[in-house]
Amino acid sequence: MTVGGIYFSMPGNEAMASALAKRSHGNLGVLEHRRFPDAESYVRLASDVRGMDVTIVCTLARPDPQFLPLVFAADAARDCGAASVALVAPYLAYMRQDARFSEGEAMSSASFARRLSRSFDRIVTIDPHLHRHRSLDDLFDIPVHVAHAAPLLANWIAQNVNDPLIIGPDRESEQWIAAVANQVGAPHVVANKNRRGDRLVETSLPDLVQFAERSPVLVDDIVSSGRTMIEAARLLAAQGFAKPYCVIVHPIFSGNAFAEMLDAAQCIVSCDTISHVSNGIEVVSLLG
Ligand code: R5P
Numbered sequence: 243m244t245v246g247g248i249y250f251s252m253p254g255n256e257a258m259a260s261a262l263a264k265r266s267h268g269n270l271g272v273l274e275h276r277r278f279p280d281a282e283s284y285v286r287l288a289s290d291v292r293g294m295d296v297t298i299v300c301t302l303a304r305p306d307p308q309f310l311p312l313v314f315a316a317d318a319a320r321d322c323g324a325a326s327v328a329l330v331a332p333y334l335a336y337m338r339q340d341a342r343f344s345e346g347e348a349m350s351s352a353s354f355a356r357r358l359s360r361s362f363d364r365i366v367t368i369d370p371h372l373h374r375h376r377s378l379d380d381l382f383d384i385p386v387h388v389a390h391a392a393p394l395l396a397n398w399i400a401q402n403v404n405d406p407l408i409i410g411p412d413r414e415s416e417q418w419i420a421a422v423a424n425q426v427g428a429p430h431v432v433a434n435k436n437r438r439g440d441r442l443v444e445t446s447l448p449d450l451v452q453f454a455e456r457s458p459v460l461v462d463d464i465v466s467s468g469r470t471m472i473e474a475a476r477l478l479a480a481q482g483f484a485k486p487y488c489v490i491v492h493p494i495f496s497g498n499a500f501a502e503m504l505d506a507a508q509c510i511v512s513c514d515t516i517s518h519v520s521n522g523i524e525v526v527s528l529l530g
Contacts (some may be wrong), residue, residue, distance in 0.1 A: 247295035250287065250319075252312055254517065258526065261301040262330060265530035268297070275311055282323035288341040292323035297330055298362075303494055303516040305354070316361040329362045330529055332515035333492045337371040338464075355381035368525055369463050369491045369514050373414055390527035391491045391513050392418050396425035398511060398523050399459055403487055407456035409447070409478075411435055411470045415462070422461055431451060433474055445473045450481050458486040465490045465512075468499030475506040484508060493518040 247266070250273040251259030271289035278284055286527075296319040300312050312329070319327045333458050339350035345440045345487055355378070358365065364385045369392075370378055378386040399422070410419030410432035423430035430507045431453075458478050475486050485508040493512035495503075500520065503510055511522040 247297055248291060249297045249299060250289075250315060252298060252300035252308065252315065255299045255301060255399045257517070258301070258514070258529075259330065261526040262297070262299060262529060264408045265526060266451070271296075273298075273315060275315075283314060283320060284408050285311050285349045287315065287318050287322060290322075291319050293325050295326045295328070296324040297328045299330045301333045301516050302331050302335035303492075309357075313357070313361045324503065326363045327361070328360065328366065330366045332368050332513075332525060332529065333494075334365070334367040334370045336452075337375075340374045342347060347474070350456045351375070352381055356383070359383040366529055368513070368528055369418075371463055388507040389525075390418075391515075391523070391525060391528065392421050393425060394513065394523050394525065394528070395461060395489050395491070396422045399428075399461075399487070399489060400426050402509075402511075403406070403457050403459055406459045406487070407431070407450070407453045409433065409458055409460050409474060409486070411445075411460070411474065413464045418463075419461055428459075429456070435470065441469050443469045443473050445470070445477060447474065447477045448483070450478075454482065458483045459489055460486045460507075462491070464492045464494060465503070466494045468495065468498050468503045470507045473504060487511070491522070492516055493520050495520075 247268045248269050248271045249259045249263040250271045253275055274286040274288055276284050298315055316327050335356040336350045340347050359382050368386045368389045406427050406428045408423040408430040410433040416432045418429050434446045460474050471488050486508045488510045490512040492515050510520045513518040513523045513525050514521040515525055
């Protein structure tokens with residue numbers, strides 16, 4: 243993270259860019275973006291960047307339309323004489339496509355990382371989805387600084403839920419779910435999940451009878467279709483539990499996911515890595 247420097251916001255990231263500029267005593271630059279009639283992007287840095295450390299803030303929740311304007315902005319900064327160009331992407335997209343499951347499939351995480359590495363000198367992000375890759379260093383050719391939201395999630399749970407039982411979505415989440423539970427001083431379990439399709443997950447939970455008096459709290463790094471949490475909530479109900487609290491790092495909520503989850507949950511709270519009505523946990527302190 244640059245101390246001082248100049249911060250630009252890609253559309254939709256104004257609040258985060260302004261908070262970061264304030265925290266790091268930097269300046270807020272002006273970036274103009276609009277679409278030409280043919281839908282191509284026009285990008286202009288309307289602030290002088292010569293000799294400056296430039297940070298562009300762009301959470302990548304909708305990466306396909308966001309990517310080209312972002313690269314244009316980074317290239318413009320470099321062409322205009324910036325000393326360095328960094329990206330703050332609280333949510334880093336495409337990290338889940340980390341294997342070739344069928345012949346000929348794009349391994350999007352590696353492709354995306356290669357392209358970002360060409361445009362930026364470094365990246366700052368929060369809890370990227372790492373499953374088969376142990377570290378982002380396996381993917382990126384530039385330094386990537388990773389911050390973790392687990393302590394913030396744990397604080398929220400400790401302040402808002404009595405006698406919680408922390409529940410992780412799958413076995414891969416065990417380590418960080420355990421860290422959250424440990425900080426809260428609560429027990430934890432993880433589900434066994436098999437994804438059969440974009441909107442089809444098969445999940446099983448252990449017998450939770452010993453935790454019957456506790457409040458279930460589902461914790462996940464990403465909610466996209468919502469199927470993982472909705473299925474877990476259904477299994478909890480089958481064991482006689484009340485509707486769960488749902489605590490999320492990256493609230494993508496595609497399509498009707500949020501409305502569907504409102505029916506299944508007692509309360510939904512997310513980090514503001516992506517701007518959403520469920521935001522209740524601020525992450526700017528992790529990035530500054
Ligand atoms: C996957 O391993 C992640 O941790 C999430 O569980 C997953 O991305 C959630 O996706 P969805 O909301 O579409 O079930």
